[in-house]
Structures are given as structure tokens and as C-alpha cells.
Amino acid sequence: MKESESTVKIDYSRRSFLKKASAASAGIAATGAVSGFPMVWANKLKDVELLHVGPSYSVIQEIADQASKDLGFKIQVQTAWTDALLTRIANQPDTVDVADLEFWATKRIWQRGNLQPVAIREIDLWDKIYPIFSKGEYPNGAKVSTQGALPYEVQYASGPGSKEIHSGPTDYATIIPTVYNADTLGIRPDLIGRPIESWAELLNPEFSGKTAILGIPAIGIMDAAMAVEARGDIQYGDKGNMTRAEIDQTIEIMKDLKSRGHFRAFWSSFDESVNLMASGEVVIQSMWSPAVTAVKTRGIPCVYQEMKEGYRGWGNGMGLMAHLDGLKRDAAVAYLNWYLSGWQGGFIARQGYYSAVPETARDHMSEDEWGYWYEGRPANDNIVDPYGNLMGKAGEKRDGGAFAKRMGNIECWNTVMDENRYMVKKWNEFTAS
Amino acid sequence: MSGARRISGMRLERVLPYVQVMPLAAVLLLFLVVPLVFVGLLSFWEFDDIQYYPSFTLANYQELFASPLTWKLMADTITFTAVVWLLTVLIGFTCSYFLTFHIRTLRVQILLLLICTIPFWTSNVIRMISWIPFLGKQGVFNQGLIAVGVIDQPLEFLLYSDFAVIVCYVNLFTLFMIVPIFNSMVKIDLSIIEAARDAGANSWNILTNIIIPLSRSGIVLGTIFVVTLVMGDFFVVKIMSGSQSANVVSAMKNEIDQLYYPPAAASAMLLILIVVLMITLVLRIVDVRRELVQ
Numbered sequence: 001m002k003e004s005e006s007t008v009k010i011d012y013s014r015r016s017f018l019k020k021a022s023a024a025s026a027g028i029a030a031t032g033a034v035s036g037f038p039m040v041w042a043n044k045l046k047d048v049e050l051l052h053v054g055p056s057y058s059v060i061q062e063i064a065d066q067a068s069k070d071l072g073f074k075i076q077v078q079t080a081w082t083d084a085l086l087t088r089i090a091n092q093p094d095t096v097d098v099a100d101l102e103f104w105a106t107k108r109i110w111q112r113g114n115l116q117p118v119a120i121r122e123i124d125l126w127d128k129i130y131p132i133f134s135k136g137e138y139p140n141g142a143k144v145s146t147q148g149a150l151p152y153e154v155q156y157a158s159g160p161g162s163k164e165i166h167s168g169p170t171d172y173a174t175i176i177p178t179v180y181n182a183d184t185l186g187i188r189p190d191l192i193g194r195p196i197e198s199w200a201e202l203l204n205p206e207f208s209g210k211t212a213i214l215g216i217p218a219i220g221i222m223d224a225a226m227a228v229e230a231r232g233d234i235q236y237g238d239k240g241n242m243t244r245a246e247i248d249q250t251i252e253i254m255k256d257l258k259s260r261g262h263f264r265a266f267w268s269s270f271d272e273s274v275n276l277m278a279s280g281e282v283v284i285q286s287m288w289s290p291a292v293t294a295v296k297t298r299g300i301p302c303v304y305q306e307m308k309e310g311y312r313g314w315g316n317g318m319g320l321m322a323h324l325d326g327l328k329r330d331a332a333v334a335y336l337n338w339y340l341s342g343w344q345g346g347f348i349a350r351q352g353y354y355s356a357v358p359e360t361a362r363d364h365m366s367e368d369e370w371g372y373w374y375e376g377r378p379a380n381d382n383i384v385d386p387y388g389n390l391m392g393k394a395g396e397k398r399d400g401g402a403f404a405k406r407m408g409n410i411e412c413w414n415t416v417m418d419e420n421r422y423m424v425k426k427w428n429e430f431t432a433s
Numbered sequence: 434m435s436g437a438r439r440i441s442g443m444r445l446e447r448v449l450p451y452v453q454v455m456p457l458a459a460v461l462l463l464f465l466v467v468p469l470v471f472v473g474l475l476s477f478w479e480f481d482d483i484q485y486y487p488s489f490t491l492a493n494y495q496e497l498f499a500s501p502l503t504w505k506l507m508a509d510t511i512t513f514t515a516v517v518w519l520l521t522v523l524i525g526f527t528c529s530y531f532l533t534f535h536i537r538t539l540r541v542q543i544l545l546l547l548i549c550t551i552p553f554w555t556s557n558v559i560r561m562i563s564w565i566p567f568l569g570k571q572g573v574f575n576q577g578l579i580a581v582g583v584i585d586q587p588l589e590f591l592l593y594s595d596f597a598v599i600v601c602y603v604n605l606f607t608l609f610m611i612v613p614i615f616n617s618m619v620k621i622d623l624s625i626i627e628a629a630r631d632a633g634a635n636s637w638n639i640l641t642n643i644i645i646p647l648s649r650s651g652i653v654l655g656t657i658f659v660v661t662l663v664m665g666d667f668f669v670v671k672i673m674s675g676s677q678s679a680n681v682v683s684a685m686k687n688e689i690d691q692l693y694y695p696p697a698a699a700s701a702m703l704l705i706l707i708v709v710l711m712i713t714l715v716l717r718i719v720d721v722r723r724e725l726v727q
Binding site for chain 1: 683684
């Protein structure tokens with residue numbers, strides 16, 4: 001990230017033209033066509049309503065409100081977890097305008113043809129998008145781990161009307177990256193009382209009955225694999241795309257642990273994971289970054305522990321539904337561009353997530369916030385989330401350190417395996433055992 | 434003239450019941466039969482992990498029947514159902530017995546029955562979730578026992594276990610037993626019991642020869658409620674066992690989440706078949722319709 005620290009100021013022309021567009025729609029400016037929006041459309045723009053649907057960590061009311069204010073048309077939001085959203089895209093595509101999808105989910109649903117690609121030239125800040133998405137590498141040119149559904153591999157579409165994802169760059173994007181993060185295990189340092197530095201600790205008998213992992217099969221098995229590999233039981237070819245034999249071996253190990261009462265629970269919702277940790281039912285478990293924060297805001301010590309084996313990465317992006325056309329599609333594209341323009345990036349940074357265009361997010365953060373969230377520096381002052389909750393006291397550092405260090409240490413990505421169906425079946429067997 | 438009117442009147446009489454049953458029939462047809470037919474059709478569709486195609490294949494069923502997991506899940510589901518059924522019948526019958534034979538005034542009876550419904554004033558989910566802080570390691574129950582000195586380590590089996598699932602089911606579903614059993618019990622003519630006593634019957638004889646047989650229809654109705662509720666649940670088993678246990682529907686949910694609709698539809702059809710068989714069996718044993726008319 002060092003190179004982008006130099007203040008690259010982006011002349012965000014899109015924003016100014018959108019202001020013009022909304023002004024025009026309000027009937028203030030009456031000077032012919034505004035670029036992108038013919039006058040007639042600009043007048044109608046204020047009547048446009050877009051429905052943005054996705055998981056609650058990404059689809060946030062405050063962001064939609066700000067976008068509605070800046071863009072001059074109405075953005076409605078609805079939260080739905082990835083599984084529910086996939087079902088909706090598959091069966092009721094007309095009930096969604098903009099789908100907020102994880103990259104692996106995009107890999108799964110794209111072939112249905114219910115989403116449409118976005119031409120790269122429509123996205124003003126495409127060149128500024130963090131290159132793990134657009135190029136599959138870090139800014140210094142180092143390659144990103146290819147285990148699992150590397151966002152780059154899902155990033156490009158063959159073209160309009162095609163149901164295929166293209167490996168390697170084309171002129172069309174599937175979804176436009178928005179938020180992403182590096183996931184690891186959460187621990188209760190007060191109840192463990194010694195340093196934890198390996199995923200193998202998840203399987204350590206010392207914590208028998210005090211561990212939990214995600215009960216969502218596709219992610220749960222990957223956390224299990226991270227731990228199993230760290231303990232040295234299996235050397236996977238690709239944890240994100242296991243063979244049947246690897247799935248069998250992993251599930252056998254997990255079944256054995258389960259029969260000995262090693263796991264306290266398998267959680268499947270955010271609040272379950274918070275309660276398990278806060279109540280002390282478990283001391284080490286799979287967690288999501290804001291869940292760790294939620295435990296901390298209750299005054300209970302909780303660390304999103306950096307592990308030597310690396311993180312499990314994930315990323316979300318926004319996809320346009322195939323039914324969008326004309327003015328509504330233009331509005332949706334404007335919304336995508338607004339999303340990358342910084343306000344949203346600043347907002348989600350205060351929840352511990354990263355923006356697809358870190359430089360614009362920086363414009364919407366104080367120096368101290370940028371230092372704390374992106375550079376891993378100790379906070380000069382108290383750090384608060386967008387709702388005013390204390391996230392870090394002065395002098396504290398973010399768990400896992402700087403952006404480049406965290407994202408630079410992704411071991412595998414959230415994914416859907418080729419043997420997904422077999423894996424779900426084995427997972428059901430594991431749960432029923 | 435009058436003859437013709439009589440004929441049309443008779444016709445109306447014959448048609449009227451059908452007209453009366455029409456609204457319900459239409460609702461059931463539209464919202465129960467039609468969707469079920471679609472689920473049934475879907476279970477025969479071809480499926481390649483991502484897309485499914487309208488065609489006819491038995492592959493979904495072949496896979497379902499060939500998998501030992503199917504039968505393990507079914508056995509687990511039926512075990513849960515049997516245990517919960519037994520407990521709810523025992524509790525439901527006892528409560529109804531108390532309400533019917535130990536409370537003399539109708540007003541107090543109704544008042545107490547209403548008290549039984551108080552937990553139902555809030556949602557199922559809330560009632561379920563509230564067991565978690567109660568049964569947990571740091572929960573009220575464990576901490577209470579530790580404070581009193583009965584145990585020195587929290588009892589872990591209380592939460593995220595089959596025990597927790599059953600406690601929750603019983604809490605959620607016992608009322609569905611109490612109400613129908615109470616309803617059939619209050620109809621028992623007290624003079625029959627008096628006559629039995631005069632004829633020398635003891636309390637046990639009265640219970641087994643009079644009260645239980647005459648409460649049958651209530652027990653059967655309650656059974657239908659409880660069996661269908663437990664067999665069709667996935668949420669309680671998922672949350673209260675911490676996903677450590679599974680049943681047919683929770684496995685189905687995992688498939689649906691992955692958009693594996695045809696295989697999920699096949700297991701849905703199997704579940705429906707088994708529940709229908711169980712209910713038929715119960716209704717074979719007791720003719721509820723006849724008993725209700727009595």
C-alpha cells in the first residue's frame with residue numbers, strides 16, 4: 001500500500017456530473033443534455049427506484065440514503081443472506097435490481113443468465129480498483145493465492161448476452177467489487193491466557209468443548225481444512241477445490257472430533273457467533289470481523305487473531321440484474337460508480353472492511369482513521385464505528401495490522417467447489433453423526 | 434308451477450353443500466395441491482448441480498434411497514418425534530386431567546387454560562432463543578446449581594444437544610396437546626365415573642377404562658399436531674443443537690441453500706409420504722370423526 005499512500009487525488013468528475021444530472025432532474029439547470037443522461041431522462045431520473053439486495057454487512061441503509069441524496073433518485077435496500085439471494089436471483093429475478101453477491105456466489109449463479117455484465121468503460125474508477133480483483137495480483141505484482149474462488153477468476157464476463165465467466169480480462173465485468181476482508185479465528189485472550197498463532201489450535205484438545213466453526217457447509221469445511229492442514233494431517237492440493245478423497249478425510253477427522261465433544265456448536269448466523277463468544281461458551285471459533293467488534297463493544301476482550309498460515313479471504317460485488325435497461329440501467333451504473341467514489345468506502349472502513357478503491361475511501365476518512373484501519377498504526381484518538389460505538393481506544397492497533405499485511409496473507413478464498421454437491425452431502429452426514 | 438319450484442328447491446339442496454365447500458376447496462387446491470404437484474414434478478427433473486431441466490428422471494429418488502444418510506436422518510427425525518410425542522402426551526394429559534377433575538368451577542378452568550397460553554403471546558422464535566441464556570454454561574440454571582453447590586462444573590449437555598432440542602420442542606408444542614385433550618375430557622359425563630365408582634372401580638380402573646378411552650379423540654388430534662410440527666421443523670433442531678444434530682428438513686435446507694432443488698424436492702416427497710402414512714395409521718386406530726360427532 002505504500003505507493004498509494006502518496007496522495008493521489010482523484011478528480012471525481014462523475015460526482016460533479018451526477019450533481020448536474022440531479023440538478024437537471026430537479027429542473028434547476030436547463031442546459032440541454034448532460035453527458036450520459038439525455039435531458040428527457042434526467043427529468044425522469046428522480047422517479048427511478050432501485051432495489052439493492054444483499055447481506056447485511058454489505059447492504060446498509062445509511063449508505064443507500066447517502067447515495068439517494070447524492071444521485072437524486074431513490075435507492076431501496078433489502079437484506080438477504082447469500083443463500084436466500086441466490087434463490088431469488090434464480091427464481092424471481094425481477095424482484096431484485098442490484099444484487100450484492102459474494103464472488104463465489106457469482107461463480108455459482110452467473111450461468112443462469114439472470115445477471116448482465118457491465119462494460120469496463122462504464123466504470124470510471126476501474127483503473128483504481130484494487131488489483132487483486134482486476135489483475136489477480138497485489139500492487140507490487142505478487143500473485144494472489146489461487147486456492148478457492150479467487151475474485152479475479154470470477155471478475156470478467158465473456159460479453160453481453162453470454163452466460164459465461166471468462167478467465168482473464170475482457171471488456172466486461174461480472175460484478176463490480178465493493179467490500180472485502182480477510183477472515184480468521186476469533187479468540188477470547190482472557191480465557192485462553194497464552195499466545196495463539198496457528199489454525200491448528202482450533203483442533204487442540206486443550207479447547208475441547210470450547211470451540212465452534214461455521215455451520216454453513218461451504219465455508220465451514222474450509223475453516224476445518226485450514227485447521228486440519230495446519231495440524232499437519234492433510235496436505236491439500238487446493239483447499240478451495242478439494243477432491244472427494246480430501247473431503248472424505250476432512251469429514252472423518254471432523255466426525256471423530258465431534259464424537260469426542262470437541263465442538264460446542266456450529267453457528268450459522270452473525271448473532272449466534274457473537275453470543276457463543278460473549279457468553280464464554282467457546283474461547284476459539286470461526287468469526288466475522290464485525291462479530292469480534294460486537295463482542296468487544298460489550299466490554300468483553302476478543303481478538304481477531306492473525307495466524308501464521310494466513311487468512312480466508314472473501315469479497316463482495318454488485319451485479320446488475322438482466323432485466324435492467326434504459327434509464328433504470330443507467331441509474332444502476334451511476335449507483336455502481338457512486339459506490340466506488342469513496343463515501344461508502346469510508347463508511348465500511350469504520351466497520352473493519354476494505355473498499356475496492358482504497359484511495360477514494362481515504363478522502364472520506366480522517367488521517368487517524370486511515371492510519372488505524374488501513375495502515376495498522378496505533379490510534380491517536382478513540383476510533384468509533386459509523387454509529388459512534390467505540391472500536392479502538394487511543395494507542396490501540398487494529399487486529400492483524402495493516403491492510404497490505406492482512407490482504408497480503410490470504411491463504412484461500414471463500415468458494416464453491418466442483419465437488420460441492422458431494423461435499424454438502426458429506427457435511428449433512430457429519431452433522432447427523 | 435309449484436311442482437317445478439319444488440324440484441328446483443331440491444336441486445338447490447343438493448348443490449348447496451358443494452357451494453359451501455367451494456371457498457375452502459379453492460384455497461386448498463390453489464395453495465396446497467398445486468404447489469405440492471409442482472414439488473412432485475420438480476423431484477423428477479434432471480439436474481446437473483447448477484441447472485435443472487424439465488424432463489423425467491428417477492435419478493433423484495435413486496440417489497435418495499441409496500444413501501444411508503437418508504435413513505439415518507429419517508430415523509433421527511422419528512426418534513425426536515417419538516420422544517417429544519411421549520412427553521407432550523404425558524404432560525398434556527396430566528394438565529388436562531387436573532383442569533377437568535380437580536378444578537370445579539368452569540371460570541377457574543378457563544382462567545387456568547388461558548394461563549397455559551401465555552407463552553404463546555410471543556413468537557416461537559423468542560421462546561426458543563430464551564432457552565439459550567437459561568441453559569448455557571454461563572446460564573441461569575448452571576450458575577444457580579453451582580451457587581447452591583450441587584455441581585462444581587457447568588453441565589454441558591444442557592445446551593447445544595439433543596436434550597436442548599427436546600426441551601424446546603416440549604415447551605413449544607405441549608399446548609397443542611393440552612387443548613384438544615382438555616376439550617374431549619370436559620365432555621366426559623361425570624355420572625359415568627360415579628357409576629363406575631358405585632360398581633366398585635378404583636381410580637386406576639376409572640382412568641384406564643373410562644377417561645383414557647373417552648379422551649382418545651383429543652389425544653389423536655394433539656398427536657397429529659405434534660407429529661407434523663416436529664417432523665416438519667428444522668429451525669429448533671438447528672439452533673438448539675448448535676447444528677450438532679440434523680433431521681430430514683435441516684438436511685433439505687442445506688440442499689435448498691445450494692439451489693439443489695430437485696434432490697430436495699425428492700426428499701420432501703419422501704417426508705410427506707412418511708408423515709401421511711403415520712397420520713393414516715393413527716387415524717386407523719381411532720376414528721376421530723365418529724368420536725367428535727358423538
